[in-house]
Amino acid sequence: MSTGSTVQAAHADVVGEAGRRRTFAVISHPDAGKSTLTEALALHARVISEAGAVHGKAGRRGVTSDWMEMERARGISITSAALQFGYGDAVVNLLDTPGHADFSEDTYRVLSAVDSAVMLLDAAKGLEPQTLKLFDVCRHRGIxxxxxxxxxxxxGREALELCDELTERIGLQPMPLTWPVGQAGHLRGVLDVRTGQFVEYQPTAGGATAAPDVRLDPAAAAEAVGAEWARACEEAELLQASDGEFDVDRFAAASATPVLFGAAVRNFGVRHLLDLLVELAPQPTPRAGVDGADRPLDAPFSAFVFKVQTGMDPAHRDQIAFARVCSGVFERGMVVTNAVSGKPFATKYAHQVFGQQRSTLDTAFPGDVIGLVNANALRVGDTLHDGKPAVRFPGLPSFAPAHFAVARPVDLGRAKQFRKGVEQLGAEGVVQVLRSDLRGDAAPVFAAVGPMQFEVAAHRMEHEFNSPVRLEHLAYRTVRLLARPDQRTTVDGGTRSEVLTRLDGADLALFLDDMALRLMQRAHPDLELRPLLAEGGS
Known part of the structure; x- marks a missing residue:
């Protein structure tokens, strides 16, 4: 084979493999069933034999994506998780996200690494505040x-009412692909809009196994469920006639959304969703670097780090960096360059991740999420690339914190463990770590979007790093970015303000409240302060 044909074969392999990838996140308000749906998707893909329970009920194990002790104890997701598995000819990279608003910064990072998202709504509650915020992030990023x-x-509520809410509150046209037969709480099954068939609801014991896919033609469905079938058909036709006909281009443009109905805890409606994701969800496309130029899929290997996690393997306490492959072929053992630091990084230990479980990964393609072990030199937002031309993808901004607390070790004899734990939590983004000349390195300030982040940080400091901490909460509620370091003394000299430095070198000006900020600006009109990224991501 000639050199030219070798290059063409390599090009076809990369582009073809990228075309098999479906990389998406599941987003929702807390308690909408996000982790349960994630588990059900893995069950229907036959990569687990039995679905776990969020609260460990009825003797069932915990869900795969919620592997942290605190997650299983509380029944909520407090950190994102990656699950990679095959389904038919496709390779699925599913990213479960924290539903709680206090961990929205972690969710934002995950959404930077996906090509589409599943927005999960509770049939009784519809669009809730955190769902709206997460959708705003998707809209901002064109997901x-x-x-x-x-x-x-x-x-729950009426199906048409829930669909109307999508249009009225977020301007997203619903395009039903399944429609419920029977009111919420009296589910008989769903109408498969595209085939016209009735998919009968047949729950399994405790929802631990995949629900069977029993289908009836329209005549048999009318005979089996009568008026409920006729009502479902009429409602689906009404919505389709009101500009709800499925259009893949509108879906890809993020102006309309396919809508499906189901019951994740019973594993019903999940197969429809998984088939739809494989069939219609977008495949990886070239990603733009900081220079605005798109990195072709078949360019040399590149990836960006969107999450860093420690403690996934309690036996080793190693650190793993999650990176989204953007171009080229990743091969375990290759030495790549960190575009941020300019230093080489050896990928001797690379893993495919499935919740807490890990297996050795030899190759990966655009769209895949890879786990790089012993990645102490990597930080969230770093770009890795092989060869030239070099590339650097846009970094991931930090949200404006709203809560602050000084962290002090309970046992001064464990200062080494304390420093290591604080450094690690800051690298992972569990909390933002701020330092001041006044307090010194022995008393860093933890900054958080929400107070539950403090609970996670304190729990991990005690149980992972064996260094319990005492948190002294500060009264600051307003924060700005100090644009000019030479103005630091101006803010530090105030009685209701101070300046703290983030690990990335940014100076944050903290004020007791908005009034304190306005008084400072009135006294010093030349003071240059900038807003930080708000939680909505815009």
Whole structure:
């Protein structure tokens, strides 16, 4: 084979492999059933034999994506998780996200690494505050969204009312691909809009196994469920006639959303969703670098780090960096360059991740999420690349914190463990770590979007790093970026303000409240302060 044909074969392999990838996140308000849906998707893909329970009920194990002790104890997701598995000819990279608003910064990072998202709604509650914020992030990033209306096996609202809410509150046109037969709480099954068939609801014991896919033609469905079938067909036709006909281009443009109904805890409606994701969800496309130029899929290997995590393997306490492959072929053992530091990074230990479980990964393609072990030199937002031309992808901004607390070790004899733990939590983004000349390195300030981040930080300091901490909460509620370091003394000299430095070198000006900020600006009109990124991501 000639050199030219070798290059063409390599090009076809990379582009073809990228075309098999489906990389998406599941987003929702807390308690909408996000981790349960993630588990059900893995069950239907046959990569687990039995679905776990969020609260460990009825003797069932915990869900795969919620592997941290605190997650299983509380039944909520407090950190993102990656699950990679095959489904048919596709390779699925599923990223479960924290639903709680206090961990929205972690969710934002995950959304930077996906090509589409599944927005999960509770049938009784519809669009909730955190769902709206997460959708705003998707809109800002142009991420196509599939809507799955969950918990239809429980009492809830009318299907048409929930779809109207999508249009009225977020301007997203619903395009039903399944429609419920029977009111919420009295689910008989769903109408498969594209085939016209009735998919009968047949729950399994405790929802631990995949629900069977029993289908009836329209005539048999009319005979089996009568008026409920006729009503479902009429409602679906009404919505389709109101500009709700499915259009893949509108979905890709993120102006309309396919809508499906189901009950994740019973594993019903999940197969429809998984098939839809494989069929219609966008595949990886070239990603733009900081220079604005798109990095072709078949360019040399490049990836960006969107998450860093420690403690996934309690036996080793190693650190793993999650990176989204953007171009080229990743091969374990290759030495790549960190575009931020300019230093080489050896990828001797690379893993494919499935929740807490890990297996050795030899190769990966655009769209894949890889786990790089012993990645102490990597930080969230770093770009890795092989060869030339070099590339650097835009970094991931930090949200404006709203809560602050001084962290002090309970046991002064464990100062080494304390420093290591604080450094690690800052690298992972569990909290933002701020330092001041006044307090010194022995008393860093933890900054958080929400107070639950403090609970996670304190728990991990005690149980992972064996250094319990005492948190002394500060009264600051307003924060700005100090644009000019030479003005630091101006803010530090105030009685209701001070300047703290973030690990990335940014100087944050903290004020007791908005009034204190206005008084400072009135006294010093030349003071240059800038807003930080708000939680919505815009």
């Amino acid at each position: 196509p969204v599939i809507t799955f209306i969950n918990k239809w096996d429980r009492p």
